[in-house]
Structure formats: C-alpha cells, structure tokens
Amino acid sequence: MNWLARLFGEPAVALSPTQAGRLAAWQALPAADASLPLAQGRYVVVDVESSGLNVNRDRLIAIGAIAVVNGRIDLNDGLDIVLQQDKVSDKANILIHGIGGTAQRDGVPPADALLTFLEYLGKDPLMAFHVAFDNTMISKALKRHLGLRFEHPWSDLAYMSPALYIELVHRCRTLDDWTTHFGIGNFARHSALADALATAELLLALGPRMRHRQIDCFRKMRDLYLAQKRATSPLAGM
C-alpha cells in the first residue's frame, strides 16, 4: 500500500472540518516581512527529535521551539510538543532524546500537533542549526499528516556562525562546539526544547558581529546563510 501511495502521489489526507479550518486560517496569514529589523521582529528557533538520522525513513517525534521577540528570548513564547507514534522508536534512539515509549504513545495526534506548531509559528521566519534536517523532518510530517507543501523561509545557524566567525571554523562545527565557545549552557542536551533554547542563545550571541556587518534583518541573515552554504558546498569553485 505504501509503495503504491508513493508511486501514485500522496493520497488526500483526511482532515476533520475543524482541522481543515485551522490549516486554512494559517495559510491565509500574510507572509512575514523579511526586511523587518532584528530588534523588532519575531523569529522562531526550532529543533526536532526524530526516530533516527535517516530523513527518508525516520519519523518526527518531537518539536521544540522558542521565540526571539524584539531581540530577546521570550520564555513565555515556546513550544514543546511530542507527536503520538503508532510505533515506538527503538531503544538506542530513546536513549538519545529521552522520550520514552509511553510518552511517545501518549503524545498529541500528529495532525493536531502539527497544526499547533503552525499556529505557534505563524508566518514568522524559522531558524535552526542544520536546517536541512529539521526542515525535512517537519516538511515530511506536514505533507504526510496535513497534505501541506511547507515552503517556509529558514535561516541556518550552522552556516551563519562560521560565516561570522571565520577564525573559529576549524574549532567549531557542531552546535555543542559553538555553544561551548560562547559559554552557553544546555539544560538537557538532545531535548528538542533545550537544544532550541541553546540555539536561540547562540543567535543572540551572534548579534554583535551581525550588527557590525549591518546584517540587520532576516533577509540579510538568510543571504549570509545561503552564501556560506554555496561557498562551502563540495561543488564550490567548479
């Protein structure tokens, strides 16, 4: 059945009228202004936990997110949601993110969880460390459970950080490297929410260098990320 579905395109997702209404309301929201100054906008910093690192096979288990509003992390504007799983991820994986079998089964039904995420997000720009992974996991889940093609603006701290701190490129690669460099703690590594908070703190810590280079709005942050991505891709220079 699955391979057929894949062959003939996604089947129409069955949403309840309420769910369909919530999705339509989100879709109707105006897009965020990408030229809004950093100190005035709202950014959502996100991190996901999944059943594994294979974006094709593994499933989204949890989303953690925290908003940076007017240049400050708003502790009251966060999201920490576990998606209900029909199949609990294997033990080795549970050991990494710490979301046990019961918690996985007790999670929020995926469609509702994802709608909650969208409503929390609004149309505000997304930030993450290694967007490719987070974006793929979220997009796949949105496609599967809401039938939504998720084309949302992202920027990636995994590229912005080395672009701003060229002198640290050889020392800092992972999120841990960068947060350690800035002395940023993490109250529970591999919890989506804690990692999102650490990523948000990293974003604030990049602030002075960004100001120095007049990177003062989301568009410029995204440009910085994309330029760095091109420059460091294996095809660069060819």
Next chain:
Amino acid sequence: MTAPQALVAATLDHLTRFSPFDQMERAHLAWMIERSKLGYYARGEVVASPDAGEARTFFIIKQGVIHGEQDVVRAQEDATWLELHEGECFPLGALLSRRNVNSTYKAGEDTFCYELAADDFRELLRMSPAFHDFCTRRIANLLEQSKQVIQAQYVKSTSEQQSMTSPLSAVIRREPVTCAPDAPMRQVLETMNELGIGSMVAVDADKRPLGIFTLHDVLKRVTLPGLDLATPFSAVMSPEPVTLPPHALAYEAALVMARHGFRHVLVEETGRLKGLVSEKDLFSLQRVGLRQLSGMIRKAENLDSLIHAAADIRQLAHNMLAQGVTAEQLTQIISTLNDLLTQRIIELELEADPAAREVEFCWLALGSEGRLEQTLNTDQDNGILFAVPDGRDAAAVREVMLPFAKRINLALAECGFPLCNGEVMASNPKWCLSLAEWKDTFDKWIFHGDPMALLYSTIFFDFRPLFGAEHLAEELRDWLAAESPKNTRFLHQMAVNALRNRPPLGIVRDFVTGDGHTIDLKLNGITPFVDATRIYCLAYGLKATNTLQRIREMAGPLNLSEQDAEAYGDAFLFIQLLRLRLHHEQCQLGQPLTNKVDPDHLNALDSRILREAFRQARKLQTKLGLDYQV
C-alpha cells in the same frame, strides 16, 4: 502563549541555587519565569545606565558578569565599584524607589540576563514575602543565611568531635603519612619536618603497618646515640605498633595511650592502615567552657598554666564559632580572655617586683587589642603610662618599669602573642612614658606629623587601659579628644593615607591584586573600616576605640542614616567572621595563620557577601575622600 513546562522547570532549578530564589515559593518563581525575557549583552555592552530614565527592568544574571560603574564625571581607572555574578540581580534601589539607576551597568563578559518588567517586579514584591524581604533587607538577609550555613557546618563538626564516645573513624583527620621500611632516616626526618607532622608509619606493599616513629623518639634514638642518618627506618621504628579498629571509641584509644604511655595509636581495618590518632586529637575533644577558663586564668599561679589557658582560649574560640556566636561577641570574648590573661601575667610579675609595685601606672592595650578586635593571630601592641611622683623624674621611673615590662612581653610571647616586629611594646623606652610625655608625643604627631607619625597614630590612638591606674588613661583620652579635631591638616593626611589602601574591585581573577590570587581580609577588608572610623572619631572628638562603637558614635555628628551605619557595621563584622573562620581552619590544619583567602575557595554565598562588604568599604572610603577632599 505558553511557557513550556520543561523550560520553566529548568530555569527554576537553576535559579533556586541562588538567593533569594531559594527562599521563594515555587509558584511565585514560576510566575516570574513565565514573564521573563532572556537578553544577551556582549562584553562591554551597556545594560542599564543613569541617562536611560527611570529603571524599567529587573535583571537576573543567568551567566556572565556585570560591572557597575560610577557616573562618568568621576569615572577613573578604578570606576568599577560593583561586580555581579550568576544568580545575582539588579538594580534594586532604583526599581524600589522608581528612579534612574545610579551606576552604569556594563557586561564584564558575554552575559545573558533574565529580564522582568518593572511592573512585574513590583507585583512579585507584593506576592512573595521572601522576595520582598530580600530586596529591602539585602545585606542583613545574606548575613543571616551565611550564619545559618556556618552553624550547620560547625555543629556537624563539633557534634562529631565532641565526645569521647565517638568512633575513631570520626576522629581521624587525614590520611596518615607513610614510608617504606627501608627508607633512610634522613629522608624520613626531612619529610616529617616539611609536612610538620609528629609521626611516621612504615607500611608494606599491602599498606599493613609495620612500625611507627614519632618526634618524641628523635632525642633518644637519633640525636643522643649520634645515629647515622642513612640507617633504614625499620632499624629505628617501634615495631608491631598497637592498632585499634575504626569502630573503636575515642576513650579506648585514650586508655591504650594511658596504659602504654604512647602518644599515638594506629587505626587499622582488615590489616590495612586507615589512620592515626594522637593524644592531641583526643584532648581537643574535651570542650572548654568560658567560665571555667576565666576561672583558670584568674587562679593561675605560674606561666605554665597561663600558656595552657592561652591554648584553651583558641579552642574555645572554635567551639563558639560552632555555636554561631557573632563576630562581634566572639572578638570581644577573645579580647576579654586575653585581657584577663595579660592582667594575670602582670599581677604575677608585680608580685615578684617590689619596685614596680611602688609605681602608679596603667598598662595600655594598643592596635586591635585596644579596639577589642583581636582575632587568633594578633601580635602584641602595648605600652605603659605612668605617673611621676613628686621629687622623681620620668627617666628614673622608666628605669624601674622597663625590665618589668620586658618580662611581661616575653611571658605574653610564650602564651602565643608574638613580639611586635615594630617594637610597639611596653619594654621599648619610647613607649613607656609618663602622662606628660605621652601628651607631648601625641602632640608632635598631630601638629608636626611625618609619615611615621601617621603610622603610629593608627596604632596608638586606639589605646585602651588594660591594667592599673585607669584614670591616667582617661586623662590622656580626654586630652586627645580635645586636641585631635584642631588640626585639619593632620586629619587630611590621615585620610590620604587611609585611601591608599583600596578594597579589591571584585573578586574575579582580573581584579585580585596581591600575591598568589588571594585577598587580604585584614588589609583590604578590615583596615578601610578601622581607618575611616578612627579619622571621623578623632575629627569629632569621640572617645570610642572599638570600630562598631565608633560607627555608632559617629552616626549622629555625620548624619549617617541608620541603614548606612548598620550596613557598615554588618560588612565589617562579616569580614571579621570570615577572618576568624580562616584562622580556625588554618589552626586545624596546623598551618601558619594568615589573613589571605583564596576567593575561589569561598562558597557562593560568602563570596557574594564579601563583595557586598567590600562595596560598603568603598562607599565609606568615597565618603571619606569627599569629606577630606582627597
């Protein structure tokens, strides 16, 4: 909007490591966290400043360091006067009184702060009594908490050590120092000397004790027989030492020692050496009472018993620290007992010296003894003030008094009060004077002061009668109180001198001056208070010598607010308490007593109060600087 529970919980866990958040109800804290934003400040960035208008934000440092700096007009190289760390919050005064902040707050390193809007801050004040209490009575509160911590620590240590029914496992202090049986004696003796230990135990490869050698054995087994120091330890040690298991009780060890005439017993568990108990360890288990001790001193018939009493005074000081006696009471008790001890020494010497008995004199306590602020490492500062009978001259009386004073100085030294390096002692002819000569000396200092005179003033002007004709000392004090306010140049010079010694700005690595990453609690902490209060009292003709007493007396004429006076006193006492604890720990470890403390060894609460205390010292100095235009 919601705050994720995991985030609130993690923030709560973090904040409850600090005061006052550890005292607040969790619901109130959660309320606060839900309303907080998290801001970031790069090193050097301004967080709050006086020209930003009324303070609108309450900051709690999540990580990093914030420096408070005085306004730009007076800002100089040492403009930093406040240093705040993780878990500390600011600005309290400005928020409470709805005004601008007084200082510029800058990030000393990359810093994250939780930020709460002023309205929420005020709501929290209404909601949480613990928070309200903290914000309005901050120093007093911190001190109270620190005292509780100290008490808890010491109560634990004394209840463990108090009784002769404690198991030996609780009495053993350290890992025993051991050597191999074939170690040459030279090496063993050198090690014992270096570590300042009284005994050495030889063990085999399995840590089984083979024999013991103590300092007591040196005379008979090494020195007198002229032993070749290459001789192996095994040939000199007492083999097959007596051992007891760790669960044996202290009095059993005492019995073994009494029966065999040993000074040490080894503690052994399943064939392995666990520790060593000395006679001294057991002796210190017996508590000494204040009344009993003063009785002992009064009845002492010879120097030997006074030497014992002096050791007991130190032991008593420890027990009192344990009971949470305040620094003020404790230093006064130490001073009182030391007074008694000195008085008894003088009485004994008088009995043996008929010529001195004929002289009407007063023994003067100077320096910290004069201020009733003695700690455990005070060297002697004393002098004699005598009356000159008709028909004799001062020089002749001095001839009588000097040898008498010398014997007293030496006896005091034997009791553990080292002779004064600067020769500020009654046996020095310069400090064994008649009333007229003292007035003359003081007069020269005040009206023709040179640098040495300024230094002497800080020791001698704190004089207090300790024995004998008190009316002579009173007359000198009255004279000084009348004369000292007359020369403002002298007071100005004293202020200049006092302000050369600045309390450290903070206690982070960068700010600590002084050798080996230490803070000198006496020089940097106590002296600024002592110096400033002395100057004000001399200026206003006030007669107190004790620093707290001086603060109380000067509050009126100086228009000090009750709060300020209290804060100075609390700060001074806290530093004294830290000093006493430091000395006590050094005593226990058998180390020489110093006033130097490594800030990294202080617990978070103490280090925070110490910084606050230094801040008070700087505040008092700023006032002194302004009043005397330094």
